[in-house]
Amino acid sequence: MAEMQRTNAFLRCFGFHDIMGFIGARVYLKLGREDDAHEVARLAVLPEQKNTKLQTYIYSASIIGQIEARRGNLDESHAQFTVALEKSKLLTEMPMFELLAARDWKKHLLVPNGRDCSAAEATIDAACAKMGKTREQLIGILV
Numbered sequence: 001m002a003e004m005q006r007t008n009a010f011l012r013c014f015g016f017h018d019i020m021g022f023i024g025a026r027v028y029l030k031l032g033r034e035d036d037a038h039e040v041a042r043l044a045v046l047p048e049q050k051n052t053k054l055q056t057y058i059y060s061a062s063i064i065g066q067i068e069a070r071r072g073n074l075d076e077s078h079a080q081f082t083v084a085l086e087k088s089k090l091l092t093e094m095p096m097f098e099l100l101a102a103r104d105w106k107k108h109l110l111v112p113n114g115r116d117c118s119a120a121e122a123t124i125d126a127a128c129a130k131m132g133k134t135r136e137q138l139i140g141i142l143v
Contacts (some may be wrong), residue, residue, distance in 0.1 A: 025063045037066045057087045058097050066108040074113060081105040085123065097143075099127035103142055 025044065028037035043061035045051060065080030086106065088097040102123035110117045124142065128135055135142060 025060060028064055029066070034067050037063055054087050054091050055097065056083045058091075058101055061087070062101055062104045066104060069109040069112065074109065077109045081109060095127040095130035099124055099131075099138070099141070102127065126141070 013108045025037045025041040028034075028040060041063040043049065044056050051057070057078075061080045061084035065077045065084065068074075068077035068080060081101065081104070084101040085098070088101045091097050102120045106117050106120035106124075109115065110120055124135070129140060
Protein backbone atom coordinates (compact mmCIF):
# COMPACT_ATOMS: atom_id res chain seq x y z
CA MET A 1 0.00 0.00 0.00
CA ALA A 2 2.78 2.41 0.96
CA GLU A 3 4.70 1.76 -2.25
CA MET A 4 1.59 2.19 -4.41
CA GLN A 5 0.76 5.48 -2.68
CA ARG A 6 4.34 6.74 -2.97
CA THR A 7 4.96 5.74 -6.59
CA ASN A 8 1.60 6.42 -8.22
CA ALA A 9 1.49 10.11 -9.17
CA PHE A 10 -2.25 9.98 -9.85
CA LEU A 11 -3.01 8.73 -6.34
CA ARG A 12 -0.53 11.13 -4.78
CA CYS A 13 -1.58 14.25 -6.67
CA PHE A 14 -5.10 13.98 -8.00
CA GLY A 15 -7.12 11.93 -5.57
CA PHE A 16 -8.76 13.84 -2.72
CA HIS A 17 -8.14 11.03 -0.24
CA ASP A 18 -5.18 8.72 -0.07
CA ILE A 19 -5.36 4.96 0.15
CA MET A 20 -3.30 4.72 3.34
CA GLY A 21 -4.43 7.31 5.86
CA PHE A 22 -8.07 7.45 4.92
CA ILE A 23 -8.94 4.13 3.36
CA GLY A 24 -6.31 1.64 4.55
CA ALA A 25 -5.99 2.64 8.19
CA ARG A 26 -9.72 3.25 8.62
CA VAL A 27 -10.62 -0.15 7.13
CA TYR A 28 -8.16 -1.91 9.43
CA LEU A 29 -9.61 -0.02 12.38
CA LYS A 30 -13.17 -1.01 11.43
CA LEU A 31 -12.06 -4.63 11.16
CA GLY A 32 -10.63 -4.48 14.67
CA ARG A 33 -7.06 -4.81 13.43
CA GLU A 34 -5.68 -1.97 15.55
CA ASP A 35 -2.01 -2.87 15.14
CA ASP A 36 -2.36 -2.81 11.34
CA ALA A 37 -4.38 0.42 11.44
CA HIS A 38 -1.75 2.05 13.66
CA GLU A 39 1.10 0.95 11.38
CA VAL A 40 -0.59 2.07 8.16
CA ALA A 41 -1.49 5.45 9.69
CA ARG A 42 2.10 5.86 10.92
CA LEU A 43 3.55 4.95 7.52
CA ALA A 44 1.16 7.28 5.69
CA VAL A 45 2.81 10.38 7.13
CA LEU A 46 6.47 9.40 6.83
CA PRO A 47 8.52 11.88 4.74
CA GLU A 48 9.42 9.23 2.16
CA GLN A 49 5.71 8.91 1.29
CA LYS A 50 5.96 12.42 -0.21
CA ASN A 51 2.50 13.17 1.08
CA THR A 52 1.11 16.58 0.18
CA LYS A 53 -2.41 16.22 1.59
CA LEU A 54 -3.27 17.66 4.96
CA GLN A 55 -6.22 15.26 5.09
CA THR A 56 -3.78 12.36 5.36
CA TYR A 57 -2.15 13.87 8.44
CA ILE A 58 -5.56 14.57 9.99
CA TYR A 59 -6.95 11.08 9.40
CA SER A 60 -3.73 9.36 10.42
CA ALA A 61 -3.29 11.34 13.62
CA SER A 62 -6.93 10.79 14.57
CA ILE A 63 -6.68 7.05 14.01
CA ILE A 64 -3.45 6.81 16.00
CA GLY A 65 -5.04 8.97 18.72
CA GLN A 66 -8.03 6.63 18.94
CA ILE A 67 -5.84 3.56 19.20
CA GLU A 68 -3.49 5.10 21.76
CA ALA A 69 -6.48 6.13 23.90
CA ARG A 70 -7.79 2.56 23.87
CA ARG A 71 -4.34 1.31 24.84
CA GLY A 72 -4.25 3.71 27.79
CA ASN A 73 -1.47 5.89 26.33
CA LEU A 74 -3.37 9.09 27.04
CA ASP A 75 -0.47 11.52 26.57
CA GLU A 76 0.33 10.09 23.12
CA SER A 77 -3.36 10.08 22.24
CA HIS A 78 -3.64 13.74 23.23
CA ALA A 79 -0.53 14.57 21.16
CA GLN A 80 -2.02 12.87 18.09
CA PHE A 81 -5.37 14.61 18.44
CA THR A 82 -3.49 17.91 18.82
CA VAL A 83 -1.78 17.24 15.47
CA ALA A 84 -5.13 16.40 13.87
CA LEU A 85 -6.71 19.59 15.17
CA GLU A 86 -3.76 21.80 14.18
CA LYS A 87 -3.66 20.38 10.65
CA SER A 88 -7.44 20.63 10.28
CA LYS A 89 -7.35 24.35 11.12
CA LEU A 90 -5.04 24.85 8.12
CA LEU A 91 -7.81 23.64 5.80
CA THR A 92 -9.73 26.89 6.31
CA GLU A 93 -12.11 26.21 3.44
CA MET A 94 -13.03 22.77 4.84
CA PRO A 95 -14.17 23.18 8.47
CA MET A 96 -15.69 19.70 8.42
CA PHE A 97 -12.18 18.33 9.06
CA GLU A 98 -12.01 20.42 12.24
CA LEU A 99 -15.37 19.13 13.32
CA LEU A 100 -14.37 15.49 12.69
CA ALA A 101 -11.07 15.84 14.53
CA ALA A 102 -12.78 17.46 17.54
CA ARG A 103 -15.54 14.84 17.50
CA ASP A 104 -13.00 11.99 17.54
CA TRP A 105 -10.94 13.70 20.25
CA LYS A 106 -14.01 14.06 22.44
CA LYS A 107 -15.41 10.61 21.69
CA HIS A 108 -12.25 8.55 22.02
CA LEU A 109 -10.11 10.40 24.56
CA LEU A 110 -11.97 13.03 26.56
CA VAL A 111 -15.32 11.45 27.42
CA PRO A 112 -14.06 7.90 28.19
CA ASN A 113 -11.41 9.32 30.53
CA GLY A 114 -13.60 11.88 32.27
CA ARG A 115 -11.69 14.84 30.87
CA ASP A 116 -12.99 18.35 30.23
CA CYS A 117 -14.70 18.53 26.84
CA SER A 118 -15.12 22.31 26.64
CA ALA A 119 -12.29 22.84 24.11
CA ALA A 120 -13.67 20.09 21.86
CA GLU A 121 -17.18 21.51 22.18
CA ALA A 122 -15.93 25.00 21.29
CA THR A 123 -14.11 23.63 18.24
CA ILE A 124 -17.23 21.78 17.11
CA ASP A 125 -19.36 24.92 17.58
CA ALA A 126 -16.85 27.04 15.64
CA ALA A 127 -16.73 24.52 12.78
CA CYS A 128 -20.54 24.42 12.64
CA ALA A 129 -20.63 28.22 12.52
CA LYS A 130 -18.07 28.32 9.68
CA MET A 131 -20.27 25.92 7.71
CA GLY A 132 -23.45 27.83 8.54
CA LYS A 133 -24.92 24.70 10.15
CA THR A 134 -26.35 23.87 13.54
CA ARG A 135 -25.37 20.87 15.61
CA GLU A 136 -28.86 19.49 14.99
CA GLN A 137 -28.25 19.53 11.24
CA LEU A 138 -25.02 17.58 11.74
CA ILE A 139 -26.23 15.23 14.46
CA GLY A 140 -25.60 12.16 12.28
CA ILE A 141 -21.92 13.11 12.07
CA LEU A 142 -21.55 14.15 15.70
CA VAL A 143 -22.81 10.89 17.19
